[in-house]
Amino acid sequence: xxxxxxxxxxxxxxxxxxxxxxxxxxxxxxxxxxxxxxxxxxxxxxxxxxxxxxxxxxxxxxxxxxxxxxxxxxxxxxxxxxxxxxxxxxxxxxxxxxxxxxxxxxxxxxxxxxxxxxxxxxxxxxxxxxxxxxxxxxxxxxxxxxxxxxxxxxxxxxxxxxxxxxxxxxxxxxxxxxxxxxxxxxxxxxxxxxxxxxxxxxxxxxxxxxxxxxxxxxxxxxxxxxxxxxxxxxxxxxxxxxxxxxxxxxxxxxxxxxxxxxxx
Amino acid sequence: xxxxxxxxxxxxxxxxxxxxxxxxxxxxxxxxxxxxxxxxxxxxxxxxxxxxxxxxxxxxxxxxxxxxxxxxxxxxxxxxxxxxxxxxxxxxxxxxxxxxxxxxxxxxxxxxxxxxxxxxxxxxxxxxxxxxxxxxxxxxxxxxxxxxxxxxxxxxxxxxxxxxxxxxxxxxxxxxxxxxxxxxxxxxxxxxxxxxxxxxxxxxxxxxxxxxxxxxxxxxxxxxxxxxxxxxxxxxxxxxxxxxxxxxxxxxxxxxxxxxxxxxxxxxxxxxxxxxxxxxxxxxxxxxxxxxxxxxxxxx
Numbered sequence: 001x002x003x004x005x006x007x008x009x010x011x012x013x014x015x016x017x018x019x020x021x022x023x024x025x026x027x028x029x030x031x032x033x034x035x036x037x038x039x040x041x042x043x044x045x046x047x048x049x050x051x052x053x054x055x056x057x058x059x060x061x062x063x064x065x066x067x068x069x070x071x072x073x074x075x076x077x078x079x080x081x082x083x084x085x086x087x088x089x090x091x092x093x094x095x096x097x098x099x100x101x102x103x104x105x106x107x108x109x110x111x112x113x114x115x116x117x118x119x120x121x122x123x124x125x126x127x128x129x130x131x132x133x134x135x136x137x138x139x140x141x142x143x144x145x146x147x148x149x150x151x152x153x154x155x156x157x158x159x160x161x162x163x164x165x166x167x168x169x170x171x172x173x174x175x176x177x178x179x180x181x182x183x184x185x186x187x188x189x190x191x192x193x194x195x196x197x198x199x200x201x202x203x204x205x206x207x208x209x210x211x212x213x214x215x216x217x218x219x220x221x222x223x224x225x226x227x228x229x230x231x232x233x234x235x236x237x238x239x240x241x242x243x244x245x246x247x248x249x250x251x252x253x254x255x256x257x258x259x260x261x262x263x264x
Numbered sequence: 265x266x267x268x269x270x271x272x273x274x275x276x277x278x279x280x281x282x283x284x285x286x287x288x289x290x291x292x293x294x295x296x297x298x299x300x301x302x303x304x305x306x307x308x309x310x311x312x313x314x315x316x317x318x319x320x321x322x323x324x325x326x327x328x329x330x331x332x333x334x335x336x337x338x339x340x341x342x343x344x345x346x347x348x349x350x351x352x353x354x355x356x357x358x359x360x361x362x363x364x365x366x367x368x369x370x371x372x373x374x375x376x377x378x379x380x381x382x383x384x385x386x387x388x389x390x391x392x393x394x395x396x397x398x399x400x401x402x403x404x405x406x407x408x409x410x411x412x413x414x415x416x417x418x419x420x421x422x423x424x425x426x427x428x429x430x431x432x433x434x435x436x437x438x439x440x441x442x443x444x445x446x447x448x449x450x451x452x453x454x455x456x457x458x459x460x461x462x463x464x465x466x467x468x469x470x471x472x473x474x475x476x477x478x479x480x481x482x483x484x485x486x487x488x489x490x491x492x493x494x495x496x497x498x499x500x501x502x503x504x505x506x507x508x509x510x511x512x513x514x515x516x517x518x519x520x521x522x523x524x525x526x527x528x529x530x531x532x533x534x535x536x537x538x539x540x541x542x543x544x545x546x547x548x549x550x551x552x553x554x555x556x557x558x559x560x561x562x563x564x
Contacts (some may be wrong), residue, residue: 059463081467087460091482091559101468103478132559152468 005070006156006188007033007056012065014051024213025051029065031207031216033156038182038189040199042250043209043217044257049192050084052214053158056190057081071155077101080154082162084192088133088141088148095120095129097144101152119147122181139170143177150181157182157189164194175201176230183227196246200239201230208249211257218249347528355529356536369537372507372514375431376499376545379438384495387446388488392480394447395454408447416441416498417505429510437506442495446488453487454480486560489553496545500538515541 012029015022026048033039041049054060056067057079071078080101088097095116096103102112120126123143133141142162149157163171175198182189182202193199199206200222208217222242224233233239329349335341336348343351359365394401394408420437427433457479465479507516515534522531553560 057467059466077469079467081463083460083464083467085460086458087464089461089464089479089482091485091557092478100464100478104465104468104470104474134559 004035005032006035008068010066013063015063026214029216036186036188037204038202040203040206041192042199044211044254047209047211048214050160053160057158077152077154079156079158080149080152082145082149082159084160088144090133093130094144098147098151100148116151119151123147139166157187159191161192196243200242211253347532352529352532356533368513368515368518372503375434376503379435380442380499383439383442384446387443388450391447391450395451396480412444434506438499438502441498441502445495446491449487449491450484453484457483485557492549500542
C-alpha cells in the first residue's frame with residue numbers, strides 16, 4: 001500500500017439477502033482515497049453510496065472484497081460519521097451532543113466541555129450550548145452533527161449527505177463553514193451528495209457511481225486551488241465545464257435508474 | 265389603471281393604514297371592498313373566559329356535594345347506604361385529629377412505595393435489556409406474554425403461602441403488578457428508538473453499558489414514565505386487595521374493617537383518602553417527569 005493512500009478498497013461487493021431475492025448494492029468497487037483528500041461521491045439514488053460509507057464506518061459488513069485503512073495515530077478513532085437526517089440525540093443538550101464521542105472515551109467532563117466549546121464556536125453554536133435540539137432549526141442541528149464528528153478527531157471523516165435536507169441558504173452557509181473547518185484540519189474525508197454544485201465546491205476528486213448495482217463509473221479531479229471561496233468558485237469558467245462533465249456522466253446513470261424503476 | 269390604484273389603496277387599508285378621505289371615495293366606486301381592522305383589545309375577553317372556566321370547574325363538584333347533602337336530608341338518598349357529606353366530614357375530623365387516619369395512610373403509603381420500587385427497578389432493567397438485545401427478548405418474551413394476562417389478584421393466595429402473612433406478601437403483590445407494566449412499556453420505549461441513534465452510538469464506539477446509559481435509557485424515558493403512571497394506578501388497586509387479607513392496618517384495611525362494622529362513613533373517609541393518594545402520587549410523578557425529561561417539556 002502506497003504511503004500517500006489513506007484508504008484502499010479492492011473488489012468490494014455487498015449483497016443484501018431478503019427472503020424473496022438478493023439485492024446487489026455495490027459490486028466490485030476498486031478505489032483509493034489519498035491522505036488528506038476530500039473525496040465526494042455522487043450517484044443516482046439507491047446506487048449504494050450509503051452502503052459503501054457504512055462499510056467504511058464499520059456499521060455494515062461487506063460480502064466480498066477488502067478495505068484497508070491506514071491509521072497514522074492508533075490512539076485516534078478510525079472513522080467518524082456525519083449521518084443523513086435527524087441523528088442529534090434529542091435527550092442531550094447541544095454541548096453534550098457535540099462532546100458525545102469524548103464521553104464515550106471516558107474523558108473527564110471539564111476537559112470534554114472545553115474541547116466541545118472550541119468546535120461550538122467554529123460552527124457558530126456557542127450561544128446554544130445548553131439548549132436542547134428540539135429548540136433549534138434543521139440547519140443548527142446539522143451544525144451539531146458536523147461538530148460532533150470533528151470533535152472525535154478521527155483518522156477519516158465520513159459524511160452521508162449531511163446537508164441534503166437543508167434549504168439552499170442554509171446549505172451554502174454550511175458548505176462555507178465546513179470548508180473553513182475542514183481546510184484547517186486537513187482530514188481525509190469522504191462526502192456523499194446529490195448535488196453536483198456541492199461536490200464541486202468541496203471536493204478534490206469526485207467519484208461518480210453507476211446506477212444499481214453501484215460501481216465506480218469515473219473519478220474526476222477538481223483542480224480548483226484552496227482555500228476556496230464559494231462565490232468566486234461558482235462563477236468561474238472551470239466550474240461550469242466541470243459541472244457539465246459530471247452531469248454528462250451522471251445523466252446516463254440517472255436515466256438508467258429511472259428505466260429500471262419502470263420495469264420493476 | 266384606476267382599478268389598480270383602488271386595489272392598492274384597499275390593501276393599504278387592510279393593513280391598518282388610516283386613510284380617512286380615501287376610504288369614503290373607495291366605497292362609492294366599488295361596493296365590495298371588505299375592510300378588516302383590529303384595534304387590539306380581545307385580550308381581556310380571553311382572560312375572562314379562563315376565569316369563568318375555572319369557576320365552573322370548581323362549582324360543578326361543589327354543586328354535586330350540596331345536592332347530595334340536600335337529598336340525604338330529604339330522605340331521597342338512603343343515608344344508611346350512601347351517608348352524606350356532612351356525616352362523612354364529621355367522622356373524618358376526629359380521625360384526622362387523633363392521628364388514626366394518618367397512621368393508616370402512612371402504612372399504606374410505605375407499602376405502595378416499597379412495592380412500587382421493588383417492581384419498577386427490575387422492570388426498567390429487564391425492559392431495557394429486552395429492548396436492546398434480541399436474544400434476551402427471545403428468551404424472556406414467551407414467559408412475559410404467558411404470565412402477564414394472569415390477574416394479579418388470582419395469584420394473591422399463592423403469594424400469601426410463599427411470603428407469609430407479613431409485610432413481604434403485600435409488597436410483593438404490588439411489586440408484581442407494577443413490574444409487568446413498567447417492563448412492557450420500557451421495552452416498547454427502547455424498541456421505538458430510531459435506529460439512527462443506535463448507529464451513532466456504535467459509530468463512536470459505545471460499549472454495551474454506554475448503550476444503556478446514553479441511548480436506551482434516555483431514549484426510553486418517556487415510555488418508562490408512561491409505565492410508572494400505569495403502574496401507580498395498579499398499585500393503588502392492589503393495596504386494597506393486599507390489605508384485605510391478614511392486615512392489621514392501612515387504608516385498604518380501613519375499608520374492609522368498615523365493611524365488617526357496617527361503618528359507611530369510615531368507608532367513605534378511606535375512599536376519599538385513596539382518591540387523595542392517587543392524586544398526590546400522579547402529581548409527584550408528573551413533576552418528576554418534568555425534571556427528568558427536560559427535552560420533552562416544550563414539545564407538548
